[in-house]
Amino acid sequence: MREAVGRRRPPSGAGSSRRSEYPRLADFTTVFLSILLEAFPFVLLGTLISSAIHILVSAETIARILPRSRLAGLLAASAAGFAFPICECANVPVTRRLLAKGLPAPLAVTFLLAVAIVNPVVLFSTWVAFGGNLGVVLLRGLLGMGIAVLTGWIVGSLPVGRQPLRDTAPGGAGEEQGWEHGPDHGPGCDCGHDHPHDHDAGHGGNRGADTGRAGRRGAADAALEILTHAGAEIYSVGRYLILGAAVAALMQTILPRAALVGVGAAPLLSVAALMVLAYLLSLCSEADAFIAATFAGYFTPGAVLAFMVYGPMMDVKNTLMLLDGFKPRFVAILLALVTAACLGAGFLVNLLASGGVG
Amino acid sequence: MKRTRISPGAAAWAAILLAWSLWMLRLLVSEDVLLYVHPRMRVFVWFAVLGFLVLSAVTARSALGGTVGRAPRAGYALFLVPLTLAVAGGPRALGAGAAENRLLRAAAPGTAQSAAPGRTERTLDSILASADPGTVLSFEDDFHSAMAADMAAAPERYEGRRLSLVGFAHRVPGLPADRVFVTRLLITCCAADAEPVGVLASWPGAAGLRGGEWMRVTGTGKRTAYRNPYTGKDSFVAMVEVDEVVPGEQPASAYLYPGQF
Numbered sequence: 194m195r196e197a198v199g200r201r202r203p204p205s206g207a208g209s210s211r212r213s214e215y216p217r218l219a220d221f222t223t224v225f226l227s228i229l230l231e232a233f234p235f236v237l238l239g240t241l242i243s244s245a246i247h248i249l250v251s252a253e254t255i256a257r258i259l260p261r262s263r264l265a266g267l268l269a270a271s272a273a274g275f276a277f278p279i280c281e282c283a284n285v286p287v288t289r290r291l292l293a294k295g296l297p298a299p300l301a302v303t304f305l306l307a308v309a310i311v312n313p314v315v316l317f318s319t320w321v322a323f324g325g326n327l328g329v330v331l332l333r334g335l336l337g338m339g340i341a342v343l344t345g346w347i348v349g350s351l352p353v354g355r356q357p358l359r360d361t362a363p364g365g366a367g368e369e370q371g372w373e374h375g376p377d378h379g380p381g382c383d384c385g386h387d388h389p390h391d392h393d394a395g396h397g398g399n400r401g402a403d404t405g406r407a408g409r410r411g412a413a414d415a416a417l418e419i420l421t422h423a424g425a426e427i428y429s430v431g432r433y434l435i436l437g438a439a440v441a442a443l444m445q446t447i448l449p450r451a452a453l454v455g456v457g458a459a460p461l462l463s464v465a466a467l468m469v470l471a472y473l474l475s476l477c478s479e480a481d482a483f484i485a486a487t488f489a490g491y492f493t494p495g496a497v498l499a500f501m502v503y504g505p506m507m508d509v510k511n512t513l514m515l516l517d518g519f520k521p522r523f524v525a526i527l528l529a530l531v532t533a534a535c536l537g538a539g540f541l542v543n544l545l546a547s548g549g550v551g
Numbered sequence: 552m553k554r555t556r557i558s559p560g561a562a563a564w565a566a567i568l569l570a571w572s573l574w575m576l577r578l579l580v581s582e583d584v585l586l587y588v589h590p591r592m593r594v595f596v597w598f599a600v601l602g603f604l605v606l607s608a609v610t611a612r613s614a615l616g617g618t619v620g621r622a623p624r625a626g627y628a629l630f631l632v633p634l635t636l637a638v639a640g641g642p643r644a645l646g647a648g649a650a651e652n653r654l655l656r657a658a659a660p661g662t663a664q665s666a667a668p669g670r671t672e673r674t675l676d677s678i679l680a681s682a683d684p685g686t687v688l689s690f691e692d693d694f695h696s697a698m699a700a701d702m703a704a705a706p707e708r709y710e711g712r713r714l715s716l717v718g719f720a721h722r723v724p725g726l727p728a729d730r731v732f733v734t735r736l737l738i739t740c741c742a743a744d745a746e747p748v749g750v751l752a753s754w755p756g757a758a759g760l761r762g763g764e765w766m767r768v769t770g771t772g773k774r775t776a777y778r779n780p781y782t783g784k785d786s787f788v789a790m791v792e793v794d795e796v797v798p799g800e801q802p803a804s805a806y807l808y809p810g811q812f
Binding site: 216217218219220222223224225226227228229230231233234235237238241318417420421423424425427428431432435436439441442445446447448449450451454457474475476477479480481483484487488490491 | 564568571575578584586587588592595596598599602603605606607609610613624626627629630632633636637640643644645646648649651652653654656739740741742743744746779780781782809
């Protein structure tokens with residue numbers, strides 16, 4: 194047995210090898226900053242897309258492209274991630290804007306819930322994380338679509354689903370015509386602009402109802418309006434992202450995951466335990482499958498699937514971001530519906546896996 | 552002469568966006584960004600740097616026009632909190648203590664892969680096939696986590712082989728005093744998803760180690776019984792019977808990053 198003299202090489206990054214007097218605070222800070230560094234590029238992308246929709250897409254266009262059949266619309270919304278692979282940070286501002294433009298709430302909710310799961314990047318990472326197990330990939334995708342469609346359908350039949358946005362006038366496609374500021378963007382909105390009632394204020398109020406005007410002023414003006422609006426919107430969404438990231442980082446720092454393993458074999462409790470964990474950890478849907486894979490030896494299959502379906506749909510971070518633009522009552526009902534659906538689906542998977550059904 | 556009205560609120564917001572942009576730029580230039588995110592995320596952080604810079608410029612232009620929010624908002628302070636923490640604490644990797652809250656990957660054999668399936672297995676197979684029994688197999692970062700997982704899943708492939716790896720000491724409940732997991736943290740997207748990847752190692756001196764101490768261990772692979780501390784299930788894993796320890800050696804990279812896909 195030899196004990197050699199240490200050759201010390203610092204890890205990449207100056208100062209990273211320094212020991213902190215407060216290691217938990219240091220770890221909290223690292224996780225907090227890492228979530229923000231990972232999420233802000235996508236939130237920025239989401240606000241740019243949202244602002245582009247706001248400035249360039251009219252409510253009439255939305256109305257024109259909507260499928261006539263409700264089921265077809267819901268299915269299309271649930272699969273939109275294949276054409277539009279955005280994550281659970283970018284989808285909140287985009288969904289909010291689509292709703293404000295008159296996209297019916299059932300479709301918007303379905304899109305919001307499904308897009309961070311049913312997209313090629315997330316499904317591929319799931320395939321990699323589970324060693325090429327296509328069954329897990331298919332189950333995750335199908336459960337994600339199914340729960341998103343079901344929740345969207347139910348929300349559409351509830352009174353709160355007719356007007357889910359805060360401080361807005363009824364917003365059906367086409368009802369925006371004549372608005373200088375869209376229903377989500379006007380005096381009293383929280384985007385950071387002043388909103389003089391002079392409808393010719395040239396800072397980029399809603400131009401969606403009047404695409405011709407944007408066209409006349411040229412692409413440069415439209416781009417400037419989009420950027421001006423995005424600069425304000427990133428404040429609106431970003432402050433909730435920062436709060437959510439702080440809560441998630443705190444949970445990452447203090448919550449011992451091994452404590453949950455005790456209920457890992459219970460068909461219902463294991464599902465609930467991993468759903469709570471998914472909610473609190475607020476992981477990116479691209480990465481959560483790798484964490485879920487480490488649970489596979491300890492928790493029921495339904496619990497592992499629920500972790501991968503529930504987390505991208507609902508977590509601390511996006512709940513706070515939703516509260517920025519949506520009515521609290523709507524967010525509470527959405528949270529309750531998705532929670533019940535994921536809990537039920539995870540439990541059902543466990544019953545099927547153990548032969549308890551059929 | 553017309554006087555330009557400057558909006559303090561917009562000016563403050565432009566300054567905050569600029570500060571965020573500069574902070575992210577500094578992390579990218581110094582490579583410290585890798586203490587927080589996977590290398591493949593760098594392109595997205597670059598996008599955020601450029602995006603925030605542009606938004607800052609556009610907001611500053613609006614501030615000069617006096618058309619954007621007159622007074623700074625209270626919420627702007629929230630954006631200063633992360634920047635203050637970042638500047639006060641300096642760039643830091645997650646400490647070994649982060650492993651305490653997380654489930655050790657090697658303790659759940661065969662549950663995870665670290666790169667595209669097939670490719671990793673072929674790489675590991677070729678490495679194991681080409682190495683003579685006396686050659687020291689060093690755990691390179693590219694396949695460290697895959698090899699650690701393989702040692703738990705197929706311990707017989709490592710019996711009698713010379714193995715060498717760097718990591719920090721990590722103990723799990725129920726482990727005998729002369730055994731530790733030589734552990735690295737693996738991140739897939741960012742430090743929030745860090746997972747400890749451990750290889751079981753045994754030598755008498757391990758009893759005196761404090762958790763979190765970095766070292767390089769070299770020894771011989773041996774198949775041994777292992778009771779999973781979380782589930783109580785027994786299995787066999789490959790363990791390194793250590794005959795050489797280099798205390799204090801740290802890896803060049805703070806974390807392991809699974810293959811880019």
